[in-house]
Amino acid sequence: MNTENKRHIALISVHGDPAIEIGKEEAGGQNVYVRHVGESLAQLGWQVDMFTRRVNAEQDKIVNHHPNCRTIRLEAGSTEFVPRDHIFGHLPEFVDNFLEFQQENGITYPLVHTNYWLSGWVGRQLQEMQGSKQVHTYHSLGVVKYNTTKKRPAIANTRLAIEKQVLEKAETVVATSPQEKEHMRSLVSGKGKIDVIPCGTNIQLFGGVDKQSARAKLGIDPQTKVVLYVGRFDPRKGIETLVRAVGKSGLRQSQNIRLIIGGGSRPGHSDGNERERIEQIVTELGMGEMTQFTGRLSHEVLPIYYTAADVCVVPSHYEPFGLVAIEAMASGTPVVASDVGGLQFTVINQETGLLAPPQDADAFAVAIDRILSDSQWCDRLGVAARKRVESKFSWDGVAAQLSKLYTQILQPAAKEAVLLV
Ligand code: UDP
Numbered sequence: 001m002n003t004e005n006k007r008h009i010a011l012i013s014v015h016g017d018p019a020i021e022i023g024k025e026e027a028g029g030q031n032v033y034v035r036h037v038g039e040s041l042a043q044l045g046w047q048v049d050m051f052t053r054r055v056n057a058e059q060d061k062i063v064n065h066h067p068n069c070r071t072i073r074l075e076a077g078s079t080e081f082v083p084r085d086h087i088f089g090h091l092p093e094f095v096d097n098f099l100e101f102q103q104e105n106g107i108t109y110p111l112v113h114t115n116y117w118l119s120g121w122v123g124r125q126l127q128e129m130q131g132s133k134q135v136h137t138y139h140s141l142g143v144v145k146y147n148t149t150k151k152r153p154a155i156a157n158t159r160l161a162i163e164k165q166v167l168e169k170a171e172t173v174v175a176t177s178p179q180e181k182e183h184m185r186s187l188v189s190g191k192g193k194i195d196v197i198p199c200g201t202n203i204q205l206f207g208g209v210d211k212q213s214a215r216a217k218l219g220i221d222p223q224t225k226v227v228l229y230v231g232r233f234d235p236r237k238g239i240e241t242l243v244r245a246v247g248k249s250g251l252r253q254s255q256n257i258r259l260i261i262g263g264g265s266r267p268g269h270s271d272g273n274e275r276e277r278i279e280q281i282v283t284e285l286g287m288g289e290m291t292q293f294t295g296r297l298s299h300e301v302l303p304i305y306y307t308a309a310d311v312c313v314v315p316s317h318y319e320p321f322g323l324v325a326i327e328a329m330a331s332g333t334p335v336v337a338s339d340v341g342g343l344q345f346t347v348i349n350q351e352t353g354l355l356a357p358p359q360d361a362d363a364f365a366v367a368i369d370r371i372l373s374d375s376q377w378c379d380r381l382g383v384a385a386r387k388r389v390e391s392k393f394s395w396d397g398v399a400a401q402l403s404k405l406y407t408q409i410l411q412p413a414a415k416e417a418v419l420l421v
Pocket residue numbers: 022023024027028029030032230231232262263264295296297298299302321322323324325327
């Protein structure tokens with residue numbers, strides 16, 4: 001696309017600020033996704049504005065990432081962190097401020113790509129008020145999530161109704177795995193268009209360091225077996241399953257293990273309770289010495305951790321996609337993951353890692369042990385994992401698919417020509 005054709009599009013991610021530090025509070029995969037998709041689309045010539053909610057009076061209102069890509073923070077409710085289940089009531093103000101921004105800047109976005117159900121609602125309003133075409137990515141489906149949790153929040157029914165409406169009314173919904181598409185069809189609605197375009201990762205960054213120097217940087221000797229978790233502290237992430245698996249006596253006796261748990265804030269933040277709970281389990285199981293809690297890891301140091309690890313474990317109860325799995329795989333590290341959702345798409349059982357039933361510490365212990373006990377097989381899994389990510393999950397490839405989709409939506413007549421590019 002040349003710059004004369006450059007089109008303004010809006011990525012909306014109300015609760016997931018693409019410009020914020022990842023790994024703290026509720027910041028995770030969605031923030032990473034929006035930021036990378038935005039920047040990659042800008043490189044393809046789109047003029048990308050990414051809208052989010054301002055959570056702190058000291059935050060800049062606009063952050064420029066690239067000449068064609070910026071984050072715009074709008075006020076909606078008080079300027080403080082609000083957990084995602086309590087944001088819905090502030091959305092009308094978000095929409096008003098979005099419209100005001102458009103007016104002040106002389107822009108009407110012809111296409112809005114919304115992320116998570118909260119932004120999905122915003123997109124629906126823009127679709128109705130000004131005819132913006134809506135593309136939506138769920139990042140998490142309420143109906144699947146609530147099936148795996150005991151407590152339903154008060155907002156649950158509103159969320160489910162909006163998720164159904166968005167699927168039926170948006171121009172298209174982007175499922176990030178065939179499994180997510182299947183969930184949408186069987187559990188949300190039989191109506192509406194769905195395209196499958198996966199999430200991606202930076203294959204230059206992840207995999208750009210060799211294992212020996214990664215271990216040297218972290219001061220880990222070559223004999224130690226490193227089991228790694230990276231991600232938010234949220235009960236649905238299943239960190240407890242991993243800790244209990246590594247705590248199994250058979251595994252501990254047969255291997256000299258270091259368990260590294262990356263991510264999370266200190267107590268006092270929204271994810272602090274889960275971190276305290278996990279730390280307690282570690283202490284109860286007498287695993288304090290072998291376990292390291294690193295806190296938040298930036299994307300500058302994360303490649304070192306992934307590469308230094310012998311196995312990365314993603315023990316989620318439910319995972320719509322799971323960026324951590326492909327980041328580890330891109331780093332040449334096999335993954336042991338729960339046999340759920342997007343992980344069934346990214347991790348090929350016995351080829352790039354192993355899948356185990358969620359919340360089954362015994363099965364995770366067996367899977368981790370199998371990989372740690374056979375270093376040649378571990379290496380082969382790692383090589384295949386890297387190849388899989390290179391061929392399917394690079395951001396550039398993902399952005400190219402999204403770009404094609406937007407172009408088709410905006411210029412149906414040009415469909416043929418675009419397909420030839
Ligand atoms: N992450 C990070 N630092 C941390 C913990 C997590 O940068 O300390 C990043 C991680 O690299 C990944 C994202 O947060 O890109 C988590 O995405 P995923 O899809 O695995 O989980 P989600 O947070 O969406 O549930």
